[in-house]
Amino acid sequence: MSTNSEKFFGSTRLKEQIEALVGELKNAQKSLDKVKSANDPEPYKTYLNHLQTIRGRNLYYPYLGSGMGNGPYVELNDGSVKLDLINGIGIQLFGHGHPELIRAAIRGSLQDVVMQGNLQPNQEYGELLDILIEAAGKKSRLKKGWIGTCGTIVNENALKIARQKNSPARKIIAMENCFAGRSTLMAEITDNAEYRVGLPRYNEVLYLPFFDKKDPQSIQKTVSILQKHIGENPGNIACFVFELLQGEGGFNLAPPEYFKALLDICKMNKIALWADEIQTFSRTGELFAFETLGLGEYIDIVTLAKTAQCGAVLYTEEYNPKPGLIAGTFTASTVSMAVGIQTIKMLLGLDGQKPLVGPEGKIHQIHKKFVSMIEELKNGSCKKIIQEVGGLGLMVAMTPFEGNKEKVAKLLQVLYQNGLIAFTCGHGPYRVRFLLPLVLEDKHIEEAKLILEKSLIEVGEMK
Numbered sequence: 001m002s003t004n005s006e007k008f009f010g011s012t013r014l015k016e017q018i019e020a021l022v023g024e025l026k027n028a029q030k031s032l033d034k035v036k037s038a039n040d041p042e043p044y045k046t047y048l049n050h051l052q053t054i055r056g057r058n059l060y061y062p063y064l065g066s067g068m069g070n071g072p073y074v075e076l077n078d079g080s081v082k083l084d085l086i087n088g089i090g091i092q093l094f095g096h097g098h099p100e101l102i103r104a105a106i107r108g109s110l111q112d113v114v115m116q117g118n119l120q121p122n123q124e125y126g127e128l129l130d131i132l133i134e135a136a137g138k139k140s141r142l143k144k145g146w147i148g149t150c151g152t153i154v155n156e157n158a159l160k161i162a163r164q165k166n167s168p169a170r171k172i173i174a175m176e177n178c179f180a181g182r183s184t185l186m187a188e189i190t191d192n193a194e195y196r197v198g199l200p201r202y203n204e205v206l207y208l209p210f211f212d213k214k215d216p217q218s219i220q221k222t223v224s225i226l227q228k229h230i231g232e233n234p235g236n237i238a239c240f241v242f243e244l245l246q247g248e249g250g251f252n253l254a255p256p257e258y259f260k261a262l263l264d265i266c267k268m269n270k271i272a273l274w275a276d277e278i279q280t281f282s283r284t285g286e287l288f289a290f291e292t293l294g295l296g297e298y299i300d301i302v303t304l305a306k307t308a309q310c311g312a313v314l315y316t317e318e319y320n321p322k323p324g325l326i327a328g329t330f331t332a333s334t335v336s337m338a339v340g341i342q343t344i345k346m347l348l349g350l351d352g353q354k355p356l357v358g359p360e361g362k363i364h365q366i367h368k369k370f371v372s373m374i375e376e377l378k379n380g381s382c383k384k385i386i387q388e389v390g391g392l393g394l395m396v397a398m399t400p401f402e403g404n405k406e407k408v409a410k411l412l413q414v415l416y417q418n419g420l421i422a423f424t425c426g427h428g429p430y431r432v433r434f435l436l437p438l439v440l441e442d443k444h445i446e447e448a449k450l451i452l453e454k455s456l457i458e459v460g461e462m463k
């Protein structure tokens with residue numbers, strides 16, 4: 001061993017101390033094994049009111065985590081325990097307080113720096129890029145990458161990379177109902193006027209309708225709109241950005257043929273193909289949704305974040321940007337990258353355990369069980385309430401109350417009060433979104449069923 005770091009992190013004494021800490025934590029977590037109501041609601045409410053005042057607007061839910069959880073359960077600061085099926089909008093792939101991720105986090109926290117930078121990266125930086133590029137490169141031409149703190153920042157980097165390569169082309173093709181992030185330009189791409197009230201428009205984006213499963217002409221119609229955009233903007237379209245399964249837009253799915261038809265035309269016109277996998281990464285059955293849909297060969301640029309605990313943009317050799325185009329002080333935090341690496345190892349089975357991705361993997365098993373549970377409600381006690389359930393892998397959504405905005409918003413609050421955390425997606429129909437953690441077991445799905453049933457009926461009976 002040549003460095004002090006190798007000696008320290010390889011020592012048996014450190015391992016024992018980490019195990020002692022993880023053991024302590026497991027003891028403290030273990031009673032968080034079912035939904036429970038608050039012990040002490042009043043001081044919590046007072047504090048939340050204060051918090052909402054200083055942040056200038058209410059929280060979506062009256063949520064303040066205590067810092068402890070156990071798998072799909074999370075404890076709040078009022079002592080209540082909730083079943084968390086949204087996980088910070090998809091960050092906690094392994095739920096709360098997973099021992100393997102805690103081990104990785106402890107090791108990361110013992111390093112010399114909390115935040116790593118692009119000037120002086122540590123080991124995790126290389127390790128994370130390596131594992132991502134190796135995994136992405138198996139079924140695509142992606143060979144290089146750049147880490148960033150979050151989805152929005154890596155999307156900004158992706159756009160700059162596409163524009164630089166295809167300069168002076170500037171326009172962006174995107175999908176109706178897409179979500180791309182919250183920076184000025186990502187808010188411009190995001191097809192939701194509510195997220196850019198009062199902001200100017202920059203006329204940078206050309207939209208295509210997403211696949212409509214009810215319309216047999218959907219592919220042809222979208223192709224002709226794409227051709228029209230290309231015809232009206234000769235040589236001026238830098239990239240086409242798409243989610244392979246729309247997240248915020250309503251968990252909308254499309255068959256590979258739909259994408260192929262569009263991607264072939266873009267390729268012929270030298271338009272960069274950029275898959276935004278910020279939400280789909282690690283959830284659709286394979287590590288990347290482009291693998292699940294068999295579209296890897298097309299992709300020039302992919303962005304990911306959320307479950308990786310930081311962001312990354314990966315690209316082909318020909319899209320490698322010139323020095324100076326993308327950088328920034330921060331890469332990501334050491335703990336984020338360490339936990340991101342461990343997350344990917346666990347997904348791919350590089351930790352010596354069974355892979356969780358793949359046709360027989362746990363992602364598919366959880367999907368089937370969770371969707372069948374909702375189907376049972378849909379065909380049974382909630383027959384008149386739930387219209388649709390679907391999704392892919394750990395991304396599951398249902399449409400209750402005909403997708404009515406107010407009713408769905410009410411349902412989410414009632415679910416929360418009854419102990420289950422979910423979120424919304426879609427803009428008509430409005431849907432209930434679940435980003436399921438990979439630690440869900442049958443008993444959790446059973447508990448979710450009871451809460452869903454009770455809450456759906458409760459809201460159904462409201463005026």
Ligand SMILES: Cc1ncc(COP(=O)(O)O)c(C=O)c1O
Pocket residue numbers: 089150151152153155179180181182243247248276277278279305306
């Ligand atoms: C598809 C997609 N793109 C971009 C983003 C933005 O990522 P972040 O919130 O990490 O900036 C999100 C976040 O929800 C997303 O789902």
